[in-house]
Amino acid sequence: MQFHKYDVVIIGAGGAGMRAAIESGQRARTAVLTKLYPTRSHTGAAQGGMCAALANVEEDNWEWHTFDTIKGGDYLVDQDAAEIMAKEAIDAVLDLEKMGLPFNRTPEGKIDQRRFGGHTRNHGEAAVRRACYAADRTGHMILQTLYQNCVKHGIEFFNEFYVLDICLTETENGPVCTGAVAYELATGEIHVFQAKSVVFATGGFGKVFKTTSNAHTLTGDGMGIVFRKGLPLEDMEFYQFHPTGLAGLGILLTEGARGEGAILRNASGERFMERYAPTIKDLAPRDIVARSMALEVLEGRGAGPNKDYVLLDCTHLGAEVLETKLPDITEFARTYLAVDPVVEPVPVYPTAHYAMGGIPTNIHGEVLRDNDNVVPGLYAAGECACVSVHGANRLGTNSLLDINVFGRRAGIAAAEYALSRDEHVDLPPNPAASVEAQVALALSEHGQERVADIRTELQATMDANASVYRTEDTLKQALHDVQALKERYAHISVQDKGKRFNTDLLEAVELGFLLELAEVLVVGALARKESRGGHAREDYPNRDDTNFMRHSMFYKQGDGLAADIRLDYKPVTFTRYKPMERKY
Amino acid sequence: MTATTETAAGSRGAQPPVPDGAVTVTVKIRRFNPEFDDEPRWDSFDIPALPSDRVLNLLHYIKWYVDGTLTFRRSCAHGICGSDAMRINGVNRLACKVLLKDLLQKGDKQTTITIEPIKGLPVNKDLLVDMEPFFEAFRAVKPYLVTYGNEPTRERIQSVADRERFDDTTKCILCACCTTSCPVYWTEGSYFGPAAIVNAHRFIFDSRDEGAEERLDILNDVDGVWRCRTTFNCTDACPRGIQVTKAIQEVKRALLFKRV
Numbered sequence: 081m082q083f084h085k086y087d088v089v090i091i092g093a094g095g096a097g098m099r100a101a102i103e104s105g106q107r108a109r110t111a112v113l114t115k116l117y118p119t120r121s122h123t124g125a126a127q128g129g130m131c132a133a134l135a136n137v138e139e140d141n142w143e144w145h146t147f148d149t150i151k152g153g154d155y156l157v158d159q160d161a162a163e164i165m166a167k168e169a170i171d172a173v174l175d176l177e178k179m180g181l182p183f184n185r186t187p188e189g190k191i192d193q194r195r196f197g198g199h200t201r202n203h204g205e206a207a208v209r210r211a212c213y214a215a216d217r218t219g220h221m222i223l224q225t226l227y228q229n230c231v232k233h234g235i236e237f238f239n240e241f242y243v244l245d246i247c248l249t250e251t252e253n254g255p256v257c258t259g260a261v262a263y264e265l266a267t268g269e270i271h272v273f274q275a276k277s278v279v280f281a282t283g284g285f286g287k288v289f290k291t292t293s294n295a296h297t298l299t300g301d302g303m304g305i306v307f308r309k310g311l312p313l314e315d316m317e318f319y320q321f322h323p324t325g326l327a328g329l330g331i332l333l334t335e336g337a338r339g340e341g342a343i344l345r346n347a348s349g350e351r352f353m354e355r356y357a358p359t360i361k362d363l364a365p366r367d368i369v370a371r372s373m374a375l376e377v378l379e380g381r382g383a384g385p386n387k388d389y390v391l392l393d394c395t396h397l398g399a400e401v402l403e404t405k406l407p408d409i410t411e412f413a414r415t416y417l418a419v420d421p422v423v424e425p426v427p428v429y430p431t432a433h434y435a436m437g438g439i440p441t442n443i444h445g446e447v448l449r450d451n452d453n454v455v456p457g458l459y460a461a462g463e464c465a466c467v468s469v470h471g472a473n474r475l476g477t478n479s480l481l482d483i484n485v486f487g488r489r490a491g492i493a494a495a496e497y498a499l500s501r502d503e504h505v506d507l508p509p510n511p512a513a514s515v516e517a518q519v520a521l522a523l524s525e526h527g528q529e530r531v532a533d534i535r536t537e538l539q540a541t542m543d544a545n546a547s548v549y550r551t552e553d554t555l556k557q558a559l560h561d562v563q564a565l566k567e568r569y570a571h572i573s574v575q576d577k578g579k580r581f582n583t584d585l586l587e588a589v590e591l592g593f594l595l596e597l598a599e600v601l602v603v604g605a606l607a608r609k610e611s612r613g614g615h616a617r618e619d620y621p622n623r624d625d626t627n628f629m630r631h632s633m634f635y636k637q638g639d640g641l642a643a644d645i646r647l648d649y650k651p652v653t654f655t656r657y658k659p660m661e662r663k664y
Numbered sequence: 665m666t667a668t669t670e671t672a673a674g675s676r677g678a679q680p681p682v683p684d685g686a687v688t689v690t691v692k693i694r695r696f697n698p699e700f701d702d703e704p705r706w707d708s709f710d711i712p713a714l715p716s717d718r719v720l721n722l723l724h725y726i727k728w729y730v731d732g733t734l735t736f737r738r739s740c741a742h743g744i745c746g747s748d749a750m751r752i753n754g755v756n757r758l759a760c761k762v763l764l765k766d767l768l769q770k771g772d773k774q775t776t777i778t779i780e781p782i783k784g785l786p787v788n789k790d791l792l793v794d795m796e797p798f799f800e801a802f803r804a805v806k807p808y809l810v811t812y813g814n815e816p817t818r819e820r821i822q823s824v825a826d827r828e829r830f831d832d833t834t835k836c837i838l839c840a841c842c843t844t845s846c847p848v849y850w851t852e853g854s855y856f857g858p859a860a861i862v863n864a865h866r867f868i869f870d871s872r873d874e875g876a877e878e879r880l881d882i883l884n885d886v887d888g889v890w891r892c893r894t895t896f897n898c899t900d901a902c903p904r905g906i907q908v909t910k911a912i913q914e915v916k917r918a919l920l921f922k923r924v
Contacts, residue, residue, distance in 0.1 A: 116739060116745075116747070117747070117795060117799075119745070119746065119837065119838050120737075120739050120740075120745040120746065120747050121739075121745070122739070122740060122745070124740070124744050124745055124837070125740050125742070125744045125745070173819075174818060174819055177819040177820065178809075178815055178816075178819075178820070179808075179809060180808060180809030180867070180870070180872070180873075182827060182830070182831070182834050182870070183819075183827075184827065185822055185823065185824050185827045186824075187824065188821070189821035189822050189823050189824070189826075190818075190819060190821065191819050214834070215831075217835070220744065220835075220837070221834065224834075224836075228807050228808040228809075229808055231802075231803050231807060231808060232806075232808040266788065295739040295740040295741065295745065296738055296739055296740075296741060297739045331742045408744075412742060412743075415743070415761060415763070416742070416763075528677065530676060530677055530728070530729070531728070532728030532729060533680075536680075574732065575676060575731070575732030575733060576732050576733040576735075578697065578699050578700065578733070579699065580697060580698070580699040580788070580789055581735050581788055581789045581792055582735075583727075583735050583736075584727070584732040584733060584735075
């Protein structure tokens with residue numbers, strides 16, 4: 081075992097982690113621990129843009145952005161947090177530009193802006209051009225720019241260090257976070273990092289689904305670690321399905337395509353979104369578009385030999401717009417489906433994309449241990465966190481905004497907290513013991529179950545039973561399946577017994593997190609007997625503000641993979657927006 | 665010398681059902697685990713695969729169902745994260761961007777796909793190499809915007825044409841396909857390599873940047889741009905379609921004429 085001591089430890093080197101590191105690293109001694117090399121994170125796969133009411137191309141203001149975010153989230157958004165995000169969005173974009181991000185430009189040389197789903201002028205009048213973008217690789221440019229600035233500031237990275245536990249020390253005022261424990265992939269060694277503050281920025285858990293835009297590595301590690309510590313997860317039943325995944329593959333095609341004028345059509349060529357969202361049509365929020373697409377297919381109007389997808393028609397945009405503003409998605413369609421968007425429509429279907437829920441935090445990124453109290457020294461930001469600015473459905477571009485605004489806030493708060501403490505709080509006794517035991521158990525001979533089989537079955541049941549539309553029956557089936565898979569997980573076999581770059585072991589550990597988070601998602605979806613945002617219950621088709629205008633809070637009861645889940649609730653924070661019916 | 669071993673399928677239990685339309689292909693992989701092996705060897709796997717499969721799918725099939733010790737990096741699986749650069753049939757490619765249908769032999773001949781780690785970087789295990797020397801060269805060229813004086817309140821103004829000037833080199837995903845396809849880099853690891861120069865280019869030709877001179881000084885070094893022999897391997901290898909050799913030539917020209 082090796083031991084390290086820092087002021088601040090940041091876990092994850094995607095957008096949120098590196099944005100936090102740039103702030104923290106200039107204030108306090110900071111280490112970034114990351115499962116992947118910094119530029120490999122899935123922030124780089126984000127395409128369309130990052131919204132901020134710069135008003136560079138038409139009238140706009142951040143209050144409209146706040147409203148759109150709250151309405152888009154079906155009023156489950158904490159309104160104070162949404163207001164902060166929309167207000168600070170402007171500086172977040174300008175900061176990135178000053179760091180070097182090559183945004184597309186207007187003829188006057190200002191940052192150009194495009195339309196995006198659910199972002200409107202004056203509280204829903206019409207789509208507004210609010211998304212700042214760099215072609216259709218905005219996430220790539222954000223990730224590169226943040227890494228470049230980490231290089232500039234000499235941020236210290238521990239690459240391919242897989243964090244498996246955090247250290248909580250009990251004090252008279254409750255638990256305090258004192259460090260993190262990591263498994264070094266290169267050597268199999270365990271490292272204990274003592275720290276005054278720890279920031280989780282570990283991303284989402286899209287790999288619980290089969291059809292997903294998410295990377296193989298998005299297995300919810302951070303959320304899983306926090307949950308296993310008995311700390312709550314919030315709103316986990318709200319999972320976003322992005323409307324335009326490449327059919328059958330799930331690879332993302334940006335909403336920016338529709339922002340530039342692309343149209344969704346069914347088998348007969350009808351622009352079906354006119355029926356579902358008469359005002360903003362194809363630029364309705366993602367939950368509405370995804371459900372509309374699923375309905376078209378369910379009702380027999382799907383395209384293709386099996387009528388199981390719809391078509392994204394970009395042909396009228398012309399080769400020049402596609403090549404200059406949407407080059408990457410044009411290439412994806414050509415490479416993976418052998419379809420050329422310049423001349424033919426692209427087969428698309430909703431793909432599991434983004435977790436609205438996660439580790440509950442306040443607006444400073446401090447992690448909550450219940451509805452009222454924080455865990456001193458513990459922070460979270462980005463997709464792994466739930467602040468909650470996305471509520472029941474995230475608007476497009478707001479994730480890139482979230483990582484920049486709340487990544488920055490968490491980095492500053494973590495560093496300032498560390499600087500305000502003279503001494504490190506003692507680590508709990510044997511901080512590495514549980515990780516050592518976990519690794520030893522995974523490598524021991526205790527069964528013949530294959531990780532890939534369990535993962536495949538998990539993803540199949542989640543796709544079939546807990547995706548765009550859900551019912552009591554499908555969710556019960558999913559719960560039954562997930563619990564049975566958890567039992568089988570106790571007998572998995574890891575074939576690679578070595579210490580060096582043991583990715584076989586890594587996948588086994590990741591699967592444990594996936595199983596646990598899938599169960600939380602399903603338990604939450606079963607309990608929420610209403611339809612709101614990304615959570616659509618066929619048996620409860622309406623929003624029920626009387627009983628469910630509240631956040632779900634999930635706590636793990638007891639140890640072991642089969643432990644129970646306790647469900648509690650937390651009030652939504654309202655400032656000035658009263659819940660209304662959501663129409664577009 | 666390297667040995668070739670035939671690995672029997674099924675060492676990890678029963679295989680999943682073979683999908684309709686699958687063909688059997690032989691995947692020949694260069695293996696090396698310094699923890700247990702003295703020398704690299706070749707392992708061959710006969711596996712079922714669909715023509716629409718990415719090479720990454722084939723590697724996953726082997727790892728998940730045949731040999732769990734096979735080791736490689738991957739993440740996004742659609743050519744954006746840059747994790748899975750490897751040498752596929754002798755050329756550097758991302759495993760997630762090569763489709764089996766483009767490698768299949770004509771007629772009834774069984775296809776063999778040869779996969780090796782990218783060259784010029786130390787092999788850590790199987791297809792996984794030590795990326796540190798690569799990132800060191802990247803960090804050495806000051807790959808960040810350098811500016812002096814006060815920052816403007818709003819964004820810096822940049823014309824559409826000025827933005828276009830360096831667009832191509834902003835696409836780099838640091839996968840190392842270019843650098844590890846370069847014969848100069850293979851023989852002289854001290855050479856910065858194409859990727860570092862591409863990233864220097866991205867800033868040298870950015871109208872907002874004021875660090876061109878510092879970077880050009882670095883690249884004028886004995887291990888800098890003058891090592892390039894315009895082999896064009898890098899341009900062919902780039903999965904993002906960046907005109908790598910052209911970018912290197914533009915940096916050379918900027919050095920020759922002291923003008924960006």
